């Protein structure tokens with residue numbers, strides 16, 4: 001069973017009374033432990049798609065099943081619990097809470113699910129250590145570099161041991177070195193922990209880390225060309241973009 005499956009997804013906004021379709025009949029499945037990248041021009045609907053998959057927005061038509069549960073059939077509260085249990089979301093602009101320290105931001109998912117954070121000290125130390133943040137535990141977000149902020153937000157996304165990581169241009173605001181580290185961390189989450197990753201990116205080199213690259217254009221997910229790894233190169237991805245006129 002896919003960890004997330006979208007079928008016939010539409011998202012239509014009304015702009016000045018005129019319906020404006022942002023996603024059109026999108027089908028997408030991600031299997032457990034699979035790393036999928038989605039590329040597409042600005043405004044093609046990538047963030048909209050991720051928000052729908054996470055149940056943060058509702059489709060105009062179509063269904064999203066997260067871990068086998070149809071999101072439309074759940075109450076808001078059930079959706080929140082399912083989201084907490086199943087996925088971690090990584091944002092382009094980090095979305096760390098500015099007045100909480102790194103360790104408080106990372107432990108937030110535990111706090112929200114009512115867990116005793118003190119009893120998770122070992123997990124917290126291991127998580128921060130694995131992301132190179134052991135020395136930054138008590139720092140506030142504004143005292144971190146961009147790469148450190150993104151690593152803290154990855155730590156927070158991983159804290160709940162999610163089956164699926166959704167990452168919306170996580171390297172978009174980073175230097176290329178910090179961006180490479182972020183992609184390596186996503187790969188490690190998949191390779192070592194078996195988590196599925198759905199990565200939205202503009203960067204062909206990032207996309208080449210995926211098992212499969214999909215292209216979104218004008219709200220339509222192109223069935224072809226779909227690039228498949230292993231061993232994808234950035235040049236393959238650039239060629240795929242060119243073939244679609246992106």
Ligand SMILES: Nc1ncnc2c1ncn2[C@@H]1O[C@H](COP(=O)(O)OP(=O)(O)OP(=O)(O)O)[C@@H](O)[C@H]1O
Nearest residue numbers: 013014015022040041042043044045046047048049
């Ligand atoms: N609330 C809204 N009302 C009307 N149109 C919207 C709304 N939110 C998003 N859109 C439109 O939906 C389209 C897709 O937006 P989306 O944020 O999904 O694009 P994207 O592919 O993530 O772009 P980028 O690469 O720039 O982040 C855009 O044209 C945007 O103007």
Ligand SMILES: [Mg+2]
Nearest residue numbers: 046047048168
């Ligand atoms: Mg976007």
